[in-house]
Amino acid sequence: MAEIVKINIDGIALEVTKGTSILDAAKSVNVKIPTLCYHEDLCVAGNCRVCVVEVEGRKNLVASCAAPAEQGMVIKTTTPKVRRARTDIISLLVSEHNTQCTTCYRSTNCELQSLAAEYNVDSERYLSVLKPNIQVDKSSYSIEKDDSKCVRCQRCVRTCAELQHVNAITVAHKGRDMKISTFMELPMNEVVCVNCGQCVTHCPTGALTERRYYHEIWEAIGDPDKHVVINTAPSVRVALGEMLGYPVGTRVTGKMVTALKKIGFDSVLDTDFTADLTIIEEGHEFLQRVTKALKHKEKVALPMITSCSPGWVKFIEHMYPDHLDHLSPCKSPHQMFGALTKTFYAQKIGVDPSKIVSVAAMPCAAKKFEANRPEMKSSGYQDVDAGLTTREIGQMIKQSGLDFVNLPDSNYDSYMGESSGAAVIFGATGGVMEAALRTVYEVVTGREVPFKNLAITPVRGLEGIKEATIKLENVVPEYSFLEGAEVKVAIAHGLKNARVIMDQIKNGTSPYLFIEIMACPGGCIGGGGQPIPTNDEIRKKRIAAIYAEDEGMPIRKSHEVPEIKKIYETYLEKPLGHKSHELLHTHYKKRNRY
Incomplete structure (x- = not known):
């Protein structure tokens, strides 16, 4: 059983589990402590010191994000000493920051700007030490990097290393010359960057933004x-x-x-x-591979992996180039x-x-x-x-x-405007797998998936790697070779989890037939282009909205959409046909690791 400690924060007595940070303890009683380098998704760094508090009996202020609560602690978060320290820290950060806030893309949604306003800091408290002639790196199609707005909190570095296992950006040099840089200080388009944009959504300022078009x-x-x-x-x-x-x-x-x-x-x-089209094409591709492997005993690349996420696709091109044949050839929707x-x-x-x-x-x-x-x-x-x-x-x-x-509500225009609930859930981790299973199971058995209201709950949620096993019984004659088969599938989101899945494939130990991988934590709802901030609480609410949208749709399965049926009848001819391969499928490129 976890040990409980008693502490006091600003006169509020509370009990917390031993090891809980002072910051988290304060949050539990609605005491707000400002932060900058801290983010719920990332490990504690404690390098900005904005979150300092005073602990009775200690000479120095402590960083509340990094200091664990201990028995009998008396903590004060707004003493004059604390406020002076925070004001000085924020002022020093402003002194080396490009303060052209009126023209910054992140203006009014910048954590440093908000802190400076809250603590009444202006740019004249300390002389500006911003280095001159800092060039904005616009070499990437996806991301802009402006070092003049960087506060060196290292949230981007931790994001790229911890969440994504890519390490496209890192800390370079020391002291006043310390900066966030790339391998050999190359431009962003020349390093191993998957363009996921998670560094952008975790950046507290305008130092990293998307390229805008x-x-x-x-x-x-x-x-x-x-x-x-x-x-x-x-x-x-x-x-x-x-x-x-x-x-x-x-x-x-x-x-x-x-x-x-x-x-x-x-x-x-x-x-x-086209998410519905993806399910038709990808589902048939999966069944084609399984038929070749299990019925005709041909050698094919299994498990098959989804290809909807371009960040994930570029990750496998760099990190596992010898396993590209496991990817579905379907383009993203x-x-x-x-x-x-x-x-x-x-x-x-x-x-x-x-x-x-x-x-x-x-x-x-x-x-x-x-x-x-x-x-x-x-x-x-x-x-x-x-x-x-x-x-x-x-x-x-x-x-x-x-x-x-x-504004009043309007409907999408016709021609490629009709879709199913299965397509909507592409936005959440597990959604592509669930949409595919709704169709593939019905193709193989002639029946709907055996889950209440079509909700395949084992593939839902924010667990990093999820698994599900679907047993096939009473199949249609065409798929008699699958009678009694148990189809094991996996879902991973965030590239650190993708690496676990790919290492299994590389080592020949993968137990799965079909895998969904999304580059971003939570799937597309947590994508690098979504509103800032994004954290697990926000991801859960967006995911709930995705599933609610699905449940309200009149059609819930991709293969039942009339416009999908019609485009095959009048234009694409058939799934995996010549026209489909020409327009809806692609190929991938082996890329260097460095």
Whole structure:
């Protein structure tokens, strides 16, 4: 049984488990202690000292994020000594910071700016020691790095190392020359970066941001010769409201569609349509591999792994290049959408595809890189012209002057606007697997999955690696060789968990047939392009909204969507057919580890 200690914080007596940090103890009784280097997702660093408190009997102030509560502690969080120390620390951080806050992308959502305002710090308390001529690194399609705004809290370094096991950025040099840098101080586009953007969502200032492309999209919208189409990912609709006056976890699907139409997009379509297509293609690919392996005894790459997450795809290209054959060849849904926009959709509406500007509203920074991959031109053009994050879409709506809260709801436009609840849950970790199982199980057995209300609960939740076993009984004749088989699947989110899964495959010990991997913690709802902040509490609320959206949909399975059936009948011909391979599938590239 855990040992309990008694402490006192600002006159409040409380009991906590021994080892609980002073910061967490204070949170439990609603005492706010400011922080900067601390983040719930990461290990404790204790290097900014903003969270210092006074402990009776101790000469020096202690960092509350790193100091454990001990029996009999009397802690004071707002004494003059504490306030003077915090003010000095914040002032020193401001003195080496680029304080052009009025033009900073993170203005009004910057933790240093908020602390400076709270402690009435201005830029004149100490002389500025900001180094001159610091260049912003805009080499990456996905991420901008501005060292003039870095407070050296190292949250980005810990994120890249602890959550993602990539180590694209690290601490270089010492003392006043210490900085956050890359291998050999190379530009971001030349290092092993998977473009996931988790460093961006964990950065407290504007030192790391996504590359922004909405200015170009505004220009395209204003060009009468352009036909601008946008498709919106499932995770955008459950997070966009956070930027526009709604509580976390509010679904704003209809208002989002209305806003995008009023902004001037010629057509507003749903990425969920091609998420359903992904399930049809990926599900048939999985069954094809299983048939070859178990019925025909052919050698195929199993387990098969999903390929929806471009950050994950680039991770395996760098870290496990000899195992790329395990990836499904299916493009991510938004890249499928881009290819179909400039082929199928262009034919349907009679528009020259060279005049179409295809925009993807995504929760993801890596989609920006993916859109610029040379493989993504199967339409004869760049399939997706720009990937915009949820944050960028929020900024565009603000710039448009729309009263978002009072907008009426609208439906997506037709042609690639109809979808299922299975597609919506792509946004949550486990969602792609659940959507695939809803279809694959029914194809093999002729029956719905044996879970109440189609909710395959073993694949849900925020556990880093989840497992499920589905037993196949009373199968249809075509799949008689699977009678009694137990299909073991796994779901991983966050690349540190992906590494565990891949090491099993590399060592030949993987027990699974089918695996879903998402680069970002929580899946797309926790993507690098989502509103800031993001933590587990926020992820859970967004996930709950995703599942609520699914349950409210009239169609819950990808293979039952009328528009999906129709596009195969009139255009794609059949799953895994020639046209599908041409437009919906891709190949991958072995990349260097260093």
